[in-house]
Amino acid sequence: MNTTQLSPLLARWAQKIEGVAASNGLDFYPVIFEMVDFETMNEVAAYGGFPTRYRHWRWGMEYESLSKGYRYGLSKIYELVINNNPCYAYLLESNAVVDQKLVMAHVYAHCDFFKNNISFSRTNRKMMDETANHAARVDRYIGEVGLERVESFLDACLTIEDLVDPHAQFIQRRRVVRPGGEDEPATVRKLRSKSYMDPYINPPSFIEAQQARLDEEARKMRSFPEEPERDVLLFLIEHAPLERWQRDILSIIREEAYYFAPQGQTKIMNEGWASFWHSRMMTEKLLAVEELIDYADHHSGTVATSPGRLNPYKLGIELFRDIEERWNKGRFGKEYEECDSWDRKRSWDTGLGKGREKIFEVRKFHNDVTFIDSFLTEEFCRRQKLFTFAMNDKSQGYEIESREFMKVRETLLFQLTNHGRPFIYVKDGNFRNRGELLLWHRYEAAELKRDYAEDTLRNLEMIWGRPVHVETIMSESSTLISCAGGELLESEIVA
Amino acid sequence: MVLRVDQDHHRFREIIRGRIRRELKKYIAQGDMVGRQGQKLISIPVPSVDLPHFRLGKNPGGVGQGEGNAGDPVGKGDESEVGQAGDQPGHHLLEVELSLDELAALLGEELELPRIEPRGTRSVVSARDRYRSVRRTGPESLRHFKRTYKKALRRQIASGIYDPARPVIIPIKEDRVYRSWKDTEEPESSAVIVYMMDVSGSMGDEQKEIVRIEAFWIDTWLQSQYRRLETRYIVHDAAAKIVDRHTFFHLRESGGTKISSAYELAGRLIDEEFSPADWNVYLFHFSDGDNWGGGDTEVCLKLLGETLLPAANLFAYGQVESPYGSGQFIKDLEQNLSGAENLVVSRIPGKDAIYDSIKQFLGKGR
Numbered sequence: 110m111n112t113t114q115l116s117p118l119l120a121r122w123a124q125k126i127e128g129v130a131a132s133n134g135l136d137f138y139p140v141i142f143e144m145v146d147f148e149t150m151n152e153v154a155a156y157g158g159f160p161t162r163y164r165h166w167r168w169g170m171e172y173e174s175l176s177k178g179y180r181y182g183l184s185k186i187y188e189l190v191i192n193n194n195p196c197y198a199y200l201l202e203s204n205a206v207v208d209q210k211l212v213m214a215h216v217y218a219h220c221d222f223f224k225n226n227i228s229f230s231r232t233n234r235k236m237m238d239e240t241a242n243h244a245a246r247v248d249r250y251i252g253e254v255g256l257e258r259v260e261s262f263l264d265a266c267l268t269i270e271d272l273v274d275p276h277a278q279f280i281q282r283r284r285v286v287r288p289g290g291e292d293e294p295a296t297v298r299k300l301r302s303k304s305y306m307d308p309y310i311n312p313p314s315f316i317e318a319q320q321a322r323l324d325e326e327a328r329k330m331r332s333f334p335e336e337p338e339r340d341v342l343l344f345l346i347e348h349a350p351l352e353r354w355q356r357d358i359l360s361i362i363r364e365e366a367y368y369f370a371p372q373g374q375t376k377i378m379n380e381g382w383a384s385f386w387h388s389r390m391m392t393e394k395l396l397a398v399e400e401l402i403d404y405a406d407h408h409s410g411t412v413a414t415s416p417g418r419l420n421p422y423k424l425g426i427e428l429f430r431d432i433e434e435r436w437n438k439g440r441f442g443k444e445y446e447e448c449d450s451w452d453r454k455r456s457w458d459t460g461l462g463k464g465r466e467k468i469f470e471v472r473k474f475h476n477d478v479t480f481i482d483s484f485l486t487e488e489f490c491r492r493q494k495l496f497t498f499a500m501n502d503k504s505q506g507y508e509i510e511s512r513e514f515m516k517v518r519e520t521l522l523f524q525l526t527n528h529g530r531p532f533i534y535v536k537d538g539n540f541r542n543r544g545e546l547l548l549w550h551r552y553e554a555a556e557l558k559r560d561y562a563e564d565t566l567r568n569l570e571m572i573w574g575r576p577v578h579v580e581t582i583m584s585e586s587s588t589l590i591s592c593a594g595g596e597l598l599e600s601e602i603v604a
Numbered sequence: 605m606v607l608r609v610d611q612d613h614h615r616f617r618e619i620i621r622g623r624i625r626r627e628l629k630k631y632i633a634q635g636d637m638v639g640r641q642g643q644k645l646i647s648i649p650v651p652s653v654d655l656p657h658f659r660l661g662k663n664p665g666g667v668g669q670g671e672g673n674a675g676d677p678v679g680k681g682d683e684s685e686v687g688q689a690g691d692q693p694g695h696h697l698l699e700v701e702l703s704l705d706e707l708a709a710l711l712g713e714e715l716e717l718p719r720i721e722p723r724g725t726r727s728v729v730s731a732r733d734r735y736r737s738v739r740r741t742g743p744e745s746l747r748h749f750k751r752t753y754k755k756a757l758r759r760q761i762a763s764g765i766y767d768p769a770r771p772v773i774i775p776i777k778e779d780r781v782y783r784s785w786k787d788t789e790e791p792e793s794s795a796v797i798v799y800m801m802d803v804s805g806s807m808g809d810e811q812k813e814i815v816r817i818e819a820f821w822i823d824t825w826l827q828s829q830y831r832r833l834e835t836r837y838i839v840h841d842a843a844a845k846i847v848d849r850h851t852f853f854h855l856r857e858s859g860g861t862k863i864s865s866a867y868e869l870a871g872r873l874i875d876e877e878f879s880p881a882d883w884n885v886y887l888f889h890f891s892d893g894d895n896w897g898g899g900d901t902e903v904c905l906k907l908l909g910e911t912l913l914p915a916a917n918l919f920a921y922g923q924v925e926s927p928y929g930s931g932q933f934i935k936d937l938e939q940n941l942s943g944a945e946n947l948v949v950s951r952i953p954g955k956d957a958i959y960d961s962i963k964q965f966l967g968k969g970r
Contacts, residue, residue: 169616499665564656
């Protein structure tokens with residue numbers, strides 16, 4: 110990889126920006142900037158920001174599309190920052206100094222967000238080392254069982270990589286079983302007693318009954334989850350008949366899925382926060398007069414909107430600015446909500462001055478869903494000209510549907526919840542008492558995409574080793590899509 | 605840090621190659637690739653190699669930002685661009701770029717085409733420069749770093765000024781070693797393809813499309829086999845003439861058919877420009893098999909036997925089916941010249957048969 114250190118000029122700027130960021134209350138891990146040329150940038154970006162990932166062709170595919178995009182001038186990656194301690198950030202060599210300043214300011218804010226936002230609190234801060242470790246493990250398995258087998262297993266695992274429970278890190282839903290070795294069988298704990306008293310204090314019949322109950326429980330645990338299990342990957346790691354290397358690969362995929370999950374959950378906030386701070390720091394402290402035009406040009410490029418496209422940078426930065434203003438002027442609460450004089454509302458200012466404090470609080474405790482849910486207001490919605498759109502079947506195109514606040518909010522929340530992806534659970538690991546796997550799609554107004562679901566089931570069958578099924582709703586009736594021996598079957602579920 | 609993207613990228617290309625190879629028959633029949641050809645690269649739409657996931661089917665819409673009233677269209681059907689709903693791309697096609705050489709290699713593998721052995725002594729010798737030796741003088745840009753330092757080290761040890769505790773090696777002028785090249789002579793073979801096509805009224809657009817696709821693949825393959833490849837196009841109805849590529853595929857005449865005219869012209873062309881002593885000559889003739897009755901077929905057979913076949917590596921006759929043609933000519937060839945080793949005939953009833961006919965044409969390894 111071609112990385113170089115910052116030039117003395119940029120190193121001075123990095124130091125200055127770090128100081129400005131800190132004086133604004135941002136709190137971050139040490140940041141290491143690396144200068145890369147565009148090829149390296151594309152390489153690193155293809156690997157999701159990490160210099161070393163396990164071997165897989167999809168990085169190659171990503172790389173090809175990125176470098177094509179760059180070559181034809183369609184896209185260019187300005188910055189890349191990794192949630193790690195220390196935080197790594199890549200700067201594009203060919204950028205002008207003003208761009209580098211903007212990017213550095215942006216990076217410090219990202220890093221602050223990574224360090225402080227609660228969604229990230231359980232992420233591995235040594236992920237750089239971890240992914241390299243994963244790569245080494247996968248390499249070892251390739252050496253042991255061959256590329257073909259590892260690759261086809263990886264392909265299968267990657268089709269279900271998003272079937273994890275992003276909130277699981279914060280809620281102890283159930284006993285965590287370490288992958289790998291079998292647990293010791295549970296035994297009934299005896300009360301302490303002298304040996305001659307033991308038959309009385311721990312009567313054998315009672316112990317036996319208790320042991321039987323524990324065994325039964327253990328058996329139940331093994332055969333199916335008591336409640337639908339959202340962490341499908343974990344279920345497979347624990348219960349699928351896998352070889353050791355397969356189990357390990359599956360747990361690698363799962364670990365990385367959990368690492369990346371918070372970034373998906375906080376896209377709007379994270380980009381909004383970083384843009385908010387780069388614009389503030391640049392305009393207040395860092396800009397030289399002659400750089401103003403270039404800065405304005407590039408900043409507006411970042412937050413540009415096009416119809417029918419929601420720019421997370423734009424939405425995020427505007428919401429943070431709105432929150433700051435509202436809490437500075439006390440524009441919230443019952444009194445403000447109930448005020449129906451537009452004139453008074455417009456000039457409302459209680460001089461509360463808590464804007465700064467509030468946005469730091471927001472960046473700590475929210476994710477995109479709660480962020481939108483709590484702070485998207487009707488006025489904001491109108492000012493930002495948000496609308497919902499929907500497919501018009503007649504014209505086969507998307508059309509603006511409504512500008513109504515509740516509708517916008519609802520649609521946005523729906524889009525953000527689980528990234529608009531289906532919720533899939535493991536319902537039964539011993540379906541039909543034949544060791545088959547039953548998944549359940551929690552239906553919410555949208556059907557599964559048929560061909561994708563079928564391909565995914567095929568892969569899942571390969572992992573599970575027995576027929577797999579998914580229970581869902583198709584054309585308004587409960588349907589079971591099954592995959593047995595690679596053959597797909599659809600049947601209606603009779604309630 | 606060593607980036608592994610080359611490895612992964614290579615693997616990805618291999619997967620793509622595998623897909624194209626598996627689907628090659630389909631691509632050939634559809635003629636998808638013809639016309640997508642750039643200078644050296646060809647862009648092929650491959651069904652995306654996405655990893656499937658559980659996804660929701662219909663995009664229910666989303667939230668956008670900007671001006672407009674209810675009912676105004678927004679970015680038509682541009683699903684992947686729409687906000688965060690972009691996680692549901694349709695089955696899009698991946699445009700993959702392949703070089704023509706790669707494509708030819710695929711074609712060769714899939715059709716199990718033998719590599720062509722250029723004919724005996726008919727090779728042109730070309731000189732190439734290769735860096736494979738060293739010398740004591742030369743430009744600094746060609747300095748051989750390692751050897752220079754080795755030599756300096758040797759000298760310093762020999763003269764006793766090398767101090768292992770402070771291993772400084774300073775090359776002086778005598779130590780310097782530069783890369784140098786040698787001329788090597790490599791045989792280079794050239795080939796010429798002469799395409800002949802019947803453009804009489806009975807050859808319709810569909811027939812010409814077939815010829816076009818065949819010609820594309822033949823070009824691709826032969827190009828990978830010869831360093832230098834010339835192409836000539838002859839059209840004929842009752843008379844023959846040499847035309848350029850575009851005209852060849854688009855010209856439409858209405859006259860009768862006299863195949864011998866084309867053969868005669870091809871013979872003259874070979875005589876004048878492409879002496880078989882220097883050139884590997886490939887002749888391809890496409891027609892619907894309808895020839896003028898007045899003894900012309902006999903003339904053709906005579907021309908073939910006496911001039912064209914002895915001069916050519918390969919004479920290939922492809923007969924496309926048309927509602928008007930009698931299809932007689934191919935039978936005449938089969939009956940009279942079945943002994944000729946370098947004559948291949950092939951019936952091409954439709955686009956699906958292109959694959960097999962290419963195999964017949966090029967499978968001889970000539």
